[in-house]
Amino acid sequence: MFSTVLIANRGEIALRVARTCREMGIRTVAVYSTADRDSAVVHFADEAVHIGPPAARASYLHIPSVVEAALRTGAEAIHPGYGFLSEDPDFAEVCEANGLTFVGPPAQVMERLGDKAMARRLMAEAGLPVLPGSTGAVTGPAEAREVAEKVGYPVILKAVAGGGGRGMAVVRDGDRLAHAFQETRAHARAVFGDDRLYLERYVDDARHIEVQVLCDRHGNAIHLGERDCSVQRRHQKLIEESPAPNLPPGLRDRICAAAVRGALAVGYTGAGTFEFVLAPDGAFHLMEVNCRLQVEHPVTEMVTGIDLVREQLLVAAGRHLAFRQEDVVFRGAAVEARVNAEDPAREFVPTPGQLTEFTPPGGQFVRVDTHARTGWTVGPDYDSLLAKTIAWAPDRERAIARLDRALAEFRIDGPGVHTTTEYLRHTLADHRYRAGRHTTGLVAEMAAEAATV
Template sequence: MLKKLLIANRGEIAVRVIRTAKALGYRTVAVYSEADANAMHTELADEAVCIGPAQVAASYLNADAILDAARKTGADCIHPGYGFLSENASFSNACKEAGIVFVGPPASAIELMGSKRRSKIAMHKAGVPVVPGYEGDNASDDELISAAADIGYPLMIKASAGGGGRGMRLVEKESELAGNIKRARSESRQAFGDDELILEKAVIEPRHVEIQVFADSHGNAVYLGERDCSVQRRHQKVVEEAPSPFVTPELRAAMGKAAVKAALACNYEGAGTVEFLVDKERNFYFLEMNTRLQVEHPVTELITGQDLVAWQLSVAEGLILPLAQSDIELNGHAIEVRLYAEDPSSGFTPQTGPVHVFEPAEGEGLRFDTGIRSGDTVTPHYDPMLAKVIAWGETRDQARRRLIRALEDTTVFGVTTNRYFLSRIIADNSFGAGEATTAFLQTTFNQDPSLQPTKPEIRQLALAACILIHGTSGEESWSNAPATTTPMKLDTGNEIVELLVRRMGNRLSCKLGDEHHELAITSIHNGTLCTVDNGVRQRCQYHRKGDSLYLQAFGESWQVKDLTHQPAAVANGTGSGHIQASMDGSIIDVLIEPGQTVSQGEILVILEAMKMEHPVKADCGGVVTRVLTRKGDQVKRDQLLVEITNGEVSGQESNK
């Protein structure tokens, strides 16, 4: 009997595993980096051990530190979650050698399925359909180029050791092949320490459908339906649902049997996911097998009524599977989206900083898997996912409605999120019709308003004015207040606007140029503003932090900064010349030097955070007077990087 479980992970998956383990009577141990000392998962576990500094390589990828934590606490089993060491065969072996049960498959299965080349060969031998291609052992560039001529175009270059879209390239014609091979090798080498590549015939606009499989140590294996993960951005899943709106009962049975074949072929144990590409004619092809619990496993749990982590722990104890294939039933529909701290209107730039308020929506059929709370901070060290928002319904449309409402009613103030972007996807007619393929976001959805920078409308500015003026007056009721007119200057993030606000008792009139909006305030208390606008009573959530005001209504979020009482030099639209870091991260390049003349919008510094590069630009034209950072520096959000003496400078005068 296993008694104490160490969770070798962080964030929402660590929290999710801890909750099931505690419910089953296990004692739990969390591990954490120095950056996660006060994280939710460390507080939920019975014990917690610091395993190193913030850097992933020194903490969550530090197998020795994790095993040492297990020894210190007497943990007899380790759950790896997903990511980090979850698909690391060496770590699985190290656990076995230390006498600790690894809650996952044998190292041999992890190693086989970790190679796209070897796994594809094994699946072909097992009778699982595979995409036509070339899987030569450590093929050279010349061998790949020669094989491509036989495969034909378009084709996919894939990193054999890859995942998450890294080392993957779509090649449309022969002239693009050699350059893409070199780039794919370089990316694969940097991401996985292995530059082996394979080629596959490109399946154009396919569905990405995966089968949840489970196997035990007694030779039993079952499948628990499918998940449709077709809505993707850069090969990263955005929306996952079960069952797939495209899959028929006959196709489900055929894919399920193929997935079980795949599991049995590699002597699998525990939870696994066999991923397939499905073309328009419903032909399916093996893509890869993930030898761990998937991020999107909650949708399978909601339609089967099973706790997959409980199943994992049961198999790890050597028990037979809880259900036979004939006992597994699918009920209703579930959809999951990943709520990220990122800005879709700015190229999905990751966001860092404090989460002032996080209040998940409540309602029938809703589930939130999260590892954050109000007051936590999103750092640049880890994936910026805040939560998984999942909705179940008796029908797909009911699940959609519930999920849209959950996204619109969830409050996140502090960091920009993709909440509006996600709700727009779920509400989209093509998605609603079940027509979304892997090309959906790049084609049908690519002009959606959620992907474009927007300016707050006059009614949104009027709501901000209500809150800011109320904060100035300090009055609970405005019913007897005399009429007053107040000028107001607000920074909306994209521009600075000047409003003329007139207060008449509990009514407020807001004028912006030729636009005019009027509403009545019924109450304002504890972060909620209630108004009557054109005869309709509505609520607006808000949070004020200094001069910054965060608001949420109409399914959208926006932020303004009150510049009304700031000096004109700070409030002018040309910028202050004090260039600050937009987020925590490291400086990978400095493109200017003191004395250099620059123009407004010119890139000064390149900042890296969350594995992405972010240009830091001049907010005004002028002469660089000080450069306060250099390549390799670790910087904090709002840290001063460059100072510019403000002055009118044309693009021709700047030193590019």
Template sequence: MQVDSLDRWPFRKVLIVNRGEIALRVIRACRELGLRSVAVYSDVDRDALHVRMADEAYHIGPAQATQSYLNIPALIEVAERSGAEAVHPGYGFLAENAEFVRACQRAGLIFVGPPVEAQLAMGEKTAARRTAKAAGVPIVPGAMSDVEDNQLALETARDLGYPILLKAAAGGGGKGIRLVREERELLSSLRAARSEAQSAFGDARVYLEKAITPARHIEVQFIADTHGNVVHLGERECSIQRRHQKLIEECPSPIMDAELREQMTSATLQLIRSIGYVNAGTAEFLVGPDRSFYFLEVNARVQVEHPVTEWCTGVDLVQEQLRVAAGLPLSFTQDDIVLRGSAIECRVSAEDPDNRFLPATGIVTALQEPSGPGVRVDSSLYAGLQVPLYYDPLLSKLIVWGKDRAQAIARMRRALAEYKIVGVRTTLPFASWLMEQPRFIAGDMSTDYIAEEWDTRKEKQLAEEQANESEPSSEQIAAIAASLLMETRAREERLRKHPAEESQEKRSHWRERGWKEAIWRV
């Protein structure tokens, strides 16, 4: 789109209330459209890449998200100071916070996302479940409202039957979710889920859902404008996840056929039309072994994995978000959407896959990002970056496209081999391992894949290492044998020279026999 088309737009400057790679993604979309961008940053993000690339940047507070990126008054003040007319929330933080949308409206700002009504109907997960049920969309069995009372939680869990999931009512991105297998785990898990939800979203509400296993996690991307156009952009496979956080996503799903795609996309559009939704969003589903699907939630925002859909459809979703927020119609119709080829995204996070994916920190001392045909890197990395522990550990996203899934996997292998991040442990080794696994290559996966394949493999390796530590190595055995042989020869020489010692040696011969038996046992 050319700059002169902005004559029709009600805004020229966009405040981006986020950080990291998604802030950079929005900055680039604004720049291509001729819009000016305004960044915000906390104490630890003063030197971040999104701060350097934005047209303007403003400090908003300490490192803690509650005092910076979740600080609504501070963000509204920046909008007023900078003269921004629109606000893009990215994903996470305040992206699905209805109170923030209201604050933007009161300040006369255009929110680049769904209106308050849609936020309340879909952004809040229990409300979304009620709305989906009313629209005739199948949902996962579970509570239809948050459970503030522990006794009610216990009773609901007993009715559903274990295992169950605890999920943050206002959440997304896998935050505030706990799998509970037995009743004795429930209350402690509730406390942990509420605490994480409060920290991540400023909202501690939690609800219960029946855990469906094994299952695939499939989501449908959609976008709607203010002119009555509602379009889906196909589906994404998001089953490779740990602790309910996605690690690998791809478009299209290997399990999908025309019939299942039609059923899931039709259900999605039916749900979205029923609430008058506007802007981009994603409907998430679980698909069981019998190919039955169940609605989980709607993410009322752009998602981390949107690039795989962009590559297979040719649609710039962030630019379309800005167009819709400006009151313009979508630049395409449903008939224009054809999925071409296959795209895979690997999330590159500051986590140690060899140590249960625990968060890592450090300074990026050297960096080499991949490139070449069919390779895209959405990144906030640079050499010298201090990786903080205060926020989501996502550092970058490596996305590849191929004419089919086999070529996409081959390109991902090549790109991963080129990607070098020195100074911080990342999930790159896990992604490289996954691209070689027969089950993944065959498209055979579920949300339990990592537990079944990676975690089991690591447990076996640990057991072998512990066993090896308790047993002598072959070199140690050889050294022991050589020492005993020399000792035996020395004894025989002494007896030859001093026969009187033979009776003394016979009494201690059991020791030699014991040593030899010890060698054979080893």
């Protein structure tokens, strides 16, 4: 096992990785930008290295600074967390070239799956169902129209290099397609540095189901069940849960088996997530593969009792998986809500500011992953996530009730700072969500209903 691991990230995920490392007896190195000089992980880690100014491109995304920090502190491996460099094959290659272990899949696997159009082709070849759409990137509005007319409207344009719910546009008729194409291409160029787009059919009233896989370097692959991540705004998740409600056992088995088959087909290693769209008629199709730890991984940990970061580190060190598929036991239900410093009344605009109070909830079977504290300043430079609040119970109804109680117990205040806490509670109380009949359109439906009141 590694003696020292550098954590190439910030916020709650950096602290979460550092805690597992400490439990494993691994020395940790944190990196931080000027804006994060007083962050929780800087105080928690065994060593911390300043790597640049607040702008992510000059700090957390600046590969030479991260690698230099690892070499200078004697780190043997780098855990990238999620976001930033976690799915950058160039970063993985640079790590390898410098004798550092990248805690994640091989660079060539990330490269194939990070290109969403290529991933579609690879998964189709592996026998996974994919939505009808372009076979690769479309060259322009004319080709996009040709493909759209072939597969049928509505369609969705997606950035080939996209992720995190960004670089997407749903188009319901041909009149809007050319404008949407140009707008999405410009957005993809600005955010990802790659303006290529692909197109596929869009499914209305769908559910977003994803499967957590775990693979070692010796050809072993298992799944750790599925999550329902259908509660979203602008394709970004708000509430996630495991297991997915109202999913027939046979369908659950087929989706999970497809994810494992896809992972084996590309030689995946480490923790990864296969994301599917589930149509109202029960048909499921692969959307994409995320080559990293997901924000919502705690719900899987709560129902399986498996520490995914620990398993990532063991696999990266060359160990065989410690358990087989039949050894994985699923218990109860877990629900996670993302508490963001955003104002739901103003279309979830971020609200940075200093926290004059930050008191997280407690109680049995409640987990709060956070880096925030009283006095901490929520800056404008990074994601607005303040805390992930997760509740477990023997069944879904009690897990929801426990999460609602925990959110009500949260105390967050500061000049100009708004949070999504009450909005999340309102969503948990929605009759469609309570019944497990919600889809990816729930947030829009709730907004439309509120507008008519």
